Amino acid sequence: MQDPSLYPDLKAVLEELQQALGAERVRHDAAAPLPPDPNVSAFAPRDTRAVLRPGSVADVRALAGAFHQAKAAGAGLPGLQPVSTGRNWGLGSKEPAAGPVVRVELDGLDALRALDTEAGYAVVEPGVTQKELSELLAGTDRMLNVTASSGHTSVLGNTVDRGVGLRHQRTQDLLGLEVVLPDGAIAHIGWWPGDGVHGKGDGFNPLGLGPSLLHLFTQSDLGIVTAAVVRLLPRPRRQSTVRAGFHRETLHQAVDALRTWKANGLIAGVIKVYDTASTATYGGGDTAGGYVAHLSVEGTERSAAALKSALLAEMAETGLFTSVSSSDEEAPADEDVVAHVVHAAYRGSVAHNERMLASATGAAAERVDADGNGWLFFLPFLPFDGASVVRALDILDRIHLATGIRPGSTVNALDADVIDLVVSFPFDRATQTEAAHRALDLAHLWFGEAGLRPYRLDSGHARAVTGTAGGAEAALQRALREAVDPYGVMAAGRYA
Ligand SMILES: Cc1cc2nc3c(=O)[nH]c(=O)nc-3n(C[C@H](O)[C@H](O)[C@H](O)COP(=O)(O)OP(=O)(O)OC[C@H]3O[C@@H](n4cnc5c(N)ncnc54)[C@H](O)[C@@H]3O)c2cc1C
Structure with missing residues (x-):
């Protein structure tokens, strides 16, 4: 923790803001960092000097302006760190990449x-x-x-x-x-x-x-x-969700087949493929030790029917899929939370999402950070092909062996070329925090060695920490930062 006396000017600025915004919108202890808030990923808490909760855009302008003026006059102040609802679970929740910061919570702007x-x-x-x-x-x-x-x-x-x-x-x-x-x-x-x-x-x-x-x-x-x-x-006129199971031995071919159907317009939206571990943590049905793919087929009445019949025929022809069902003929079993979430979400509804959150973390949204089971994410992009997915899942097997933490994986095929691989590390916060964080470190290291990099970062693996901020592009980004924020009003974030 930093020495509080390093910020002798902070108290005056915060008191000025209490006057301008109202005392209830500025939480701070003049002499020390605020007590740490828990986060579901058990990232080490950073030094947070104050929490500002603006109620309007005018409040946000006033607080940024106050920090800017004070800094321009030479005051030493921590930077501002904005969050919206702060539910960035798995990536650090509200924790910044580094302290000290003054957090700006924006959920009060809710129009x-x-x-x-x-x-x-x-x-x-x-x-x-x-x-x-x-x-x-x-x-x-x-x-x-x-x-x-x-x-x-x-x-x-x-x-x-x-x-x-x-x-x-x-x-x-x-x-x-x-x-x-x-x-x-x-x-x-x-x-x-x-x-x-x-x-x-x-x-x-x-x-x-x-x-x-x-x-x-x-x-x-x-x-x-x-x-x-x-x-x-x-909203499509007609939407059906096809669910198809397959075994690990046919993972390579099944992913390649899904890619062909995506590339040729049979499947809409993001293809989701849950493995056994992620199905178990998110609350899915029986995967028979393998994988379940969820595929949205949609269009007008006629085109959706034609696409579905073509897709089902192609699937049967491959002989790769052990079970195939469609939401039109067979609604998911009540206990198959994953199938309910995915089917509703393809239709733009979050009606089942709280069940999945409760299954994954054991807590409702407002209690996840305080009481939820441990949860970490690693989120690399992969090329959409069977070989890349097999390579990624082999790395996850090695991480399991090395740490005892069993990662879950969900393939999110975004288009015909890119997969967002959602790797989750569920863990017991009382006994497995160290092992889970070691598993996450290994994921960054081993996926990095395989040339598979994350597209979103957690607060423990900010870009600056992982040494990926070199090169001309990063230098240009830094020059732009210098131009937009010459006094460092904003705290350096996870992607700086
Ligand atoms: C079971 C489960 C399922 C999940 N599924 C998904 C999923 O399908 N897809 C997905 O993307 N994530 C998923 N997540 C991760 C996470 O919960 C979501 O990404 C969530 O939306 C992030 O929290 P938030 O919306 O409160 O954003 P915040 O935490 O408020 O914001 C996220 C970050 O954006 C920046 N930011 C936010 N607001 C501002 C602002 N006003 N100005 C400047 N910068 C800002 C900050 O860096 C902040 O840390 C899942 C998590 C769990 C536990």
């Missing part, structure tokens, strides 16, 4: 500023959850690209961390951002409705004209995002 199901977008603040937005869209011809995490997670928070929904990576839904910059100024970036330039009838153009700034603010520590414009996807 759904606009919902246009005709044009197909919503403008959400950080506190808008996927449950709220998806429920508002029920019965309309639009739907949200929902994730398999809790309904109480933030649409904006997951999107700016480049999370993955059942349709695709959430960045594909991102049209525009409202950002409070480190000096307290506000900027609308990308496509923004009603700004006098864009509006109804104006085709979405998230990249704007010229060099695009949109992704300067995803996986970024260059500002505080106070709203996002997200796309609402057309």
Whole structure:
């Protein structure tokens, strides 16, 4: 922990903010770091000096402006670390990459500023959850690209961390951002409705004209995002979920077959393949020691029926699949939580997600960090081919042998070329924390050696720590940071 006397100016700035924002929005102990909050992944708590809970965009501008002014005048202050609902379970929850920080919790900004199901977008603040937005869209011809995490997670928070929904990576839904910059100024970036330039009838153009700034603010520590414009996807007229089991011996061929069907338009959205371990922790049915693939088939009545019949015929022809069923003919068994979650989520609903969270962590959303079973994620991208998946799962077997922690894996095939491999390490926080963190370290090391790198980082393996911040691209990123935030108002994040 840092010596509190290193921040003699912090108290004055926080007291000024208590006046401006209201005392209840500024939590701090003038002389010491705040007591650590638990996190479900058991990452070491970082030095957090204060928690700010703004209630409006004006509050966010005021707090950034106060830090900027004080720093410009030479004050030594910790940087600001924004979170939305802070439910980044498995990757550190609310913990920053490094302390000291002043955390800015944005879930109090919870307005759904606009919902246009005709044009197909919503403008959400950080506190808008996927449950709220998806429920508002029920019965309309639009739907949200929902994730398999809790309904109480933030649409904006997951999107700016480049999370993955059942349709695709959430960045594909991102049209525009409202950002409070480190000096307290506000900027609308990308496509923004009603700004006098864009509006109804104006085709979405998230990249704007010229060099695009949109992704300067995803996986970024260059500002505080106070709203996002997200796309609402057309709801297919007809959707069925096909579930197909297969054995490990045929993993290579089965993945290659799935790839062919994805590449040729038989399957929509993200293909999910759960192994036995992940099925058991997430609460699935019997996998007979193998794998279960979940495939969404959709279109109009006629095209969906034709695609489904073609897919089932092709599957039968391969002789690889031990069981095949479709949601039209056979609803999942009540206890098969995974099948319920995935089927509903393909349709933009999070109705079953809390059951899966409870199965994975043993706790409801608001108690996961305090009481949940231990949970860590490792999230590499792989090429979508059988050989790469076999190679990745062999590494997981080695990690199991080396640490005694059994990783679960879920293949999320995002398109015909890229798999987001979700590796989970469930563990007992009382007895297995050290082993689980060793397993995560080995995953970073061994997958890295195999050239398979994560696309999202946890607070224990920030980019700066893992030494992946070299090269000309990283130097340009640092130069941009210097230009946007010359006084270091924002704390260096996981991706710095
Ligand atoms: C059982 C289970 C299933 C899961 N399934 C999925 C899944 O399907 N897909 C998936 O992607 N994840 C999944 N997760 C992981 C995680 O729960 C989600 O990613 C969750 O949405 C992240 O929490 P949040 O929405 O509260 O975001 P936050 O924790 O609020 O934000 C995440 C990060 O984004 C940045 N950030 C957030 N808000 C701002 C802001 N306003 N300005 C600037 N930066 C900001 C910060 O770096 C922050 O740490 C799962 C977890 C579990 C336990």
